[in-house]
Amino acid sequence: MNTPAPFDPSLRKSLDDGLRALALDPALSAPLLDYLALLLRWNKTYNLTAVRDPQEMVSKHLLDSLAMHPFVDDIAARGGRLADLGTGAGLPGIPLSIVKPGLHVTLVESAGKKARFMREAIRQLGLRDARVAESRIEAVAEPGAYDAITARALATLPLIIELGGHLLKPDGCLLAMKGVYPHDEIAALPAGWAVRDVQPLTVPGLDAERHLVVVGRTG
Secondary structure (H helix, E strand, O other): OOOOOOOOHHHHHHHHHHHHHOOOOHHHHHHHHHHHHHHHHHHHHHOOOOOOOHHHHHHHHHHHHHOOHHHHHHHHHOOOEEEEEOOOOOOOHHHHHHHOOOOEEEEEEOOHHHHHHHHHHHHHHOOOOEEEEEOOHHHOOOOOOEEEEEEEOOOOHHHHHHHHHHHEEEEEEEEEEEOOOOHHHHHOOOOOEEEEEEEEOOOOOOOOOOEEEEEEEOO
16 A cells, blocks of 8 residues: 555554564554554444544554464464454454565455455555455365464354364464453363463553463374
């Protein structure tokens, strides 16, 4: 996109500061704000997200999505594949695709209006390694194709595994973005799956608990 995003300078500063806090290059603000501008424009008609204030979107959408970025570094470095399940308007998949060149991201979403928005965002942002799968998660016929799957505010850990576990390579993992530590969900994981790690995440500008739960097969 060549048109600069029409935002107040204080919003750009909030994003720049947040990117620095996450050890990301503030130069990434430009494409991230282009994505945000497109989301705001489409949201007026299509109701893609309940968050409508641009400043809130910076913390609750962009920076919240990017807080997990170190956990996809290895996948991106080898040109691996990540499936973002029930991604909605492309969160966290599109922000991750912007900041991690080489990461092949499949955005899985069954709602047609959200899929159309993401296709337009991919086109305008020039995200060559991102694609949309307009489908229910369980119907995506790409078994064992992904190094990782992720989900943000989608469902419980057992349900995410039930719907999307088939997409993972044998050594692949679920990178689930959660709020408070999900003790009950971890205890309810199905046989053959176990938690590999739980990492607290700090989201700049957001005073709330966040955890990344890493789940993989046991066998």
